[in-house]
Amino acid sequence: MHFRRRIVDKISGFWMVTTMVTILLMPVIIGVGLYIKAQPLFEHNSVWDLISSSDWSPSKGKFGFWPFIAGSLYVTIFSFLFAAPICLFAAIHLTQFSSKRLVQIMYPVIDVLAGLPSVIYGVWGILVIVPLVSNFLAPIFNTSSSGYSIFAGGIVLSVMCIPYMLNMLIEVFNTVPVGLKEAALSLGATQWESVKHVVIRKSYPGIISAFGLGIAKAFGETIAVMMVVGNSVMSSHNPFDAGYPLPALIANNYGEMMSIPMYDSALMFAALLLLVIILAINLVFRYFIHKTQKQ
Amino acid sequence: MNRLKQIEEKIFRIISGFAAYSLIAILIYIIAIIFIKGFNALSLDMITKTPQGGYYYGGEGGVLNAIVGSLYISIGATVIAVIIGAPAALYLNVHMIKLKRTQNTVRYLLDALWGIPSIVYGSFGFTLMLFLGMNASLLAGIITVALLVTPIMVRTFDEVLSTIPKGLHEASLALGSTRTETAYKVLFKQGFSGFITAILLSFGRGIGDAASVLFTAGYTDLIPVNLDEPAATLPLAIFFQLGSPIPEVRERAFASAAILTIIILIISLGARFLAKKYSKSNLK
Numbered sequence: 001m002h003f004r005r006r007i008v009d010k011i012s013g014f015w016m017v018t019t020m021v022t023i024l025l026m027p028v029i030i031g032v033g034l035y036i037k038a039q040p041l042f043e044h045n046s047v048w049d050l051i052s053s054s055d056w057s058p059s060k061g062k063f064g065f066w067p068f069i070a071g072s073l074y075v076t077i078f079s080f081l082f083a084a085p086i087c088l089f090a091a092i093h094l095t096q097f098s099s100k101r102l103v104q105i106m107y108p109v110i111d112v113l114a115g116l117p118s119v120i121y122g123v124w125g126i127l128v129i130v131p132l133v134s135n136f137l138a139p140i141f142n143t144s145s146s147g148y149s150i151f152a153g154g155i156v157l158s159v160m161c162i163p164y165m166l167n168m169l170i171e172v173f174n175t176v177p178v179g180l181k182e183a184a185l186s187l188g189a190t191q192w193e194s195v196k197h198v199v200i201r202k203s204y205p206g207i208i209s210a211f212g213l214g215i216a217k218a219f220g221e222t223i224a225v226m227m228v229v230g231n232s233v234m235s236s237h238n239p240f241d242a243g244y245p246l247p248a249l250i251a252n253n254y255g256e257m258m259s260i261p262m263y264d265s266a267l268m269f270a271a272l273l274l275l276v277i278i279l280a281i282n283l284v285f286r287y288f289i290h291k292t293q294k295q
Numbered sequence: 296m297n298r299l300k301q302i303e304e305k306i307f308r309i310i311s312g313f314a315a316y317s318l319i320a321i322l323i324y325i326i327a328i329i330f331i332k333g334f335n336a337l338s339l340d341m342i343t344k345t346p347q348g349g350y351y352y353g354g355e356g357g358v359l360n361a362i363v364g365s366l367y368i369s370i371g372a373t374v375i376a377v378i379i380g381a382p383a384a385l386y387l388n389v390h391m392i393k394l395k396r397t398q399n400t401v402r403y404l405l406d407a408l409w410g411i412p413s414i415v416y417g418s419f420g421f422t423l424m425l426f427l428g429m430n431a432s433l434l435a436g437i438i439t440v441a442l443l444v445t446p447i448m449v450r451t452f453d454e455v456l457s458t459i460p461k462g463l464h465e466a467s468l469a470l471g472s473t474r475t476e477t478a479y480k481v482l483f484k485q486g487f488s489g490f491i492t493a494i495l496l497s498f499g500r501g502i503g504d505a506a507s508v509l510f511t512a513g514y515t516d517l518i519p520v521n522l523d524e525p526a527a528t529l530p531l532a533i534f535f536q537l538g539s540p541i542p543e544v545r546e547r548a549f550a551s552a553a554i555l556t557i558i559i560l561i562i563s564l565g566a567r568f569l570a571k572k573y574s575k576s577n578l579k
Contacts (some may be wrong), residue, residue, distance in 0.1 A: 009473035016386035016478075019379045023445060024404055027411065030419045037422045089307075089314035097308060098315060106315065108567060109322050115496075115563040116325070116556070117503025119530040123537065123552045124325045127332060159321060166318070192304040213410065220412025222506040223534065247414045247506070254421075254510050271418035275411060282410040290403050 027279055031272065038269035040262060050269065056233065063266040065273065067233045071150070071243035075225060076218045078154025078239065083161045083218075084211055090162075091169035096181075096195050114163035122227030125156035130228055138240050145240035146230070153229035153243065157218045165214035168289065172206030173199060175292055206292045209285035216281040220274055222247040246270055326556060333553025336546035342554065346516045351536075351544060358551050361532035363518050367433060368508060368528060369501030372440035373448075376497050379441075380448030381490065385478040387449075388456040392464065402453070408446040414506040416443045421510035434522040436512030443507050444497035451496050455489020456482055488574035495566035499559055505530035529555050 041050065041063065053064030094103055133155075134147030145151075176199050184194035200207070230242020231252060250267050257264040344357035391398050420439030429435050459482060467477040483490070505528070513525025514535070529551060536548035 005473055005476070009475040012382070012475040012478075013386075013390070016382040016390065019383040020386050020401070023379065023383055023408070023449060024401065026442065026446075027408060030411070030415065033419050033422045033426075034415075086314045086317065089311040090318055093308075093311035093315040097311060102315065106318070108564065109319050111567065112560065112563045113318070113322050115499050115503070115559050117505070117530055117559060119503070119505050119533050120325070120329060120552055120556055120559075123533060123549065124328055126537065127328055127549075128324075159325075162318065162321075190300050190304045192307045193300070195307075216410055217412075220410075220414065222412065222414040223530070227534070227537070247412065250414055250418060251506055251509055268418055268422060271415050275415045278410060278412060278415075279407060282407040286403055286406050286410075290399060290406075 027275070031275060034268050034272040034275065038265050038272055041265040041269050051273070058260050058263050058266065061262055063262070063269075065246070065270065068244055068246045068249045068270070069273075071229075071233075072219055072245040072247070074150050074239070074243055075153040075157060075229060075245050076215055078150060079157035079161055079218045080211070080215055082155060082158035083165060083214060086158075087162055087165040087169055087210075087214070088207070091166055091173055092195055092199070095170055095173040096191065096199065110163045110166060113159075114167070118160065118221060118224040119227075121156055121160050122224040125152060125224060125228040129155050133240065141240065143238060143240050146242070148228055148230035148242055149240045150229060150243040151239040153225045153245070154239070156224050156228050157221055160221060160224060161214045161218050164217050165210050168210035168213060169207065172203045172210060172289070172292060175206070176202045203292065205288045209288040209292075212281055212285035213289075216278045216285075219281075220247060220278050222251050226251055246274060250274075326560075329549070329552050329556050332549040333556075334550075336543075336550040337553055338550075341547065341550050345518060350516070351539060352541060358527075358529065358532050358547070358554070360516055360518050361527040361529045361551070362554065364433070364512070364515075364526035365502050365529040367519065367526060368436045368440055368512060369498050371433075371437035372444055372501045373494055373498045375437065375441035376445045376448040377494065380445045380493070380497075381452060381483075384449045384452040384456055384493075385482060387453055388459070388482060389464070389474050389478040392461070402450070405446055405450050405453075409450060412506070413443055413504050417507040417510050420507060424511055430523070431511055431513030431525050432523045433512065433519045433526040436508045436526055436528070437522075439507045439511045440501045440504065443504060444501050447500055448493045448497045451493035452486065452489050455492070456486040459485050488570045488572075491573055492566050492570045495562050495569070499562040499566075502562075503530060503555065503559060505534060529558075 044061070045063065050063060050065055051069065052066055053062075054066045055062045055064040056067060094106055129152045130147035132147075133149055133152045134145050137151065138145035138147075180198050180202060181194050184198045185191070189197065225245055226248035229245060229248060231244050231248055232242045233244050250270050253263070253267060257267050340355070341357040342362060343359060344355070345360040346358070347354055347356035350356040387398060387401055391401070416439055420435060420442065423438070424431070424435045463481060463485060464477060467481040468474070472480070508528050509531065512528055514527050514531060515525045516527070517524075519526040533548050533551045533555065536544050536551065539545060539548075
């Protein structure tokens with residue numbers, strides 16, 4: 001009996017370690033897998049050329065990723081500009097000003113917003129944002145637009161990032177000791193002043209990290225952006241024109257990638273690029289968040 | 296001076312309140328739009344029939360193939376995630392309980408892993424599929440989605456396990472149980488609410504994700520019977536139908552979106568309800 005229990009313990013312990021190590025090695029395995037696939041591409045081009053060149057003609061064997069990286073950056077910056085202020089103020093309201101009841105209502109709201117699949121956001125974008133941009137916003141800025149544009153992509157993406165950033169900001173603000181705020185209030189500061197000078201200043205690294213992680217999330221989002229962004233290489237810097245972000249490039253061309261030589265390597269390189277950029281951002285900012293939580 | 300302060304206070308309270316309430320408004324707006332558009336074309340046929348001949352030109356049929364395919368893929372992926380993820384989460388909270396630093400590092404890496412976008416998992420799944428000599432199939436889809444949801448599974452389960460008081464763990468060991476018994480008979484039971492949340496969260500993520508199954512699961516009008524057959528998925532069904540120039544087909548994309556939204560709403564709200572229900576019976 002005793003013997004059997006020890007054997008079971010050994011086997012299960014072994015399985016637990018194996019799963020743990022496998023999960024932790026996953027980014028490395030994914031990176032290596034994608035690198036092996038992208039390998040043929042490096043024989044003719046240097047990595048720097050691939051990233052900085054703008055010449056994209058797969059049939060001639062020329063792969064310049066810059067237009068797509070720029071498209072991704074452009075959409076991401078727009079989404080950040082819309083989402084960041086809303087998240088910051090909503091998080092301040094929920095952690096400092098609001099009643100308990102509103103917080104109770106907000107948690108399921110954030111949950112559902114975070115849980116909605118990106119394709120649903122895409123459908124909503126096509127139904128609401130695209131017409132809004134083409135009929136209403138573009139005329140204000142004196143341009144014409146089909147609506148399928150960088151701007152529309154940015155709006156849809158910002159809504160998708162809000163629950164993600166908001167959750168982290170709420171956690172960050174909750175780690176600020178109540179005593180600090182009370183000290184400010186007892187010195188005669190108004191509520192808002194104590195938020196401005198104490199809460200925000202105290203959680204500065206956390207706020208930056210939450211924003212950084214939100215940007216990383218926006219950078220890798222695929223389907224929703226692809227549905228509203230127009231998917232043609234940017235010809236100007238006008239945000240009301242179509243763009244072509246990196247994830248959309250991968251998702252859109254999977255059908256033809258086996259028919260043109262090196263095309264599959266190029267797309268796997270794009271995936272590898274996404275992985276490296278997003279993992280790097282995540283590792284840096286997660287580090288700050290973990291540090292603030294430990295304090 | 297004092298008046299200025301009060302005005303500033305007022306303004307920022309209004310701004311921040313507005314930001315908070317606008318989120319509720321956005322959510323209601325999104326769901327209302329999807330439902331209003333979707334319920335026009337939603338019929339019993341949509342959820343009980345597979346696409347018949349000429350479906351993509353406005354003919355008879357429904358998206359049963361995609362609903363079943365999505366369920367198969369996300370159930371399969373969740374099962375794999377449980378087999379891999381639950382032991383890992385327990386290991387983190389039982390065997391590593393003395394190693395605070397290592398624990399924190401592992402959590403940090405898991406969080407970073409959570410941030411990897413699904414298109415990267417999709418591309419990797421595709422490479423893996425070619426490497427193993429498989430075709431786009433149900434099995435390839437399940438494996439890819441399992442990779443995607445396992446970190447979610449571990450981290451969500453771990454979140455609840457880490458709140459379990461250390462005394463409970465020590466009491467179990469003091470009574471002479473092995474660490475495995477402590478893990479599965481004590482911590483697992485105490486953290487059961489977290490386990491349920493983790494399962495539903497993984498399932499919801501699996502059913503809604505499109506980018507990871509785009510390369511790996513393929514698409515078909517039939518309901519898959521074997522693991523090596525391609526499978527349709529609901530998000531891709533929405534995506535493809537929306538690309539059609541025919542209005543009836545587009546209408547059906549909206550109906551499919553309404554179906555998917557209902558499934559996700561049930562899962563998200565169900566997860567909250569069940570987590571509450573099961574954490575009631577916990578030892579305090």
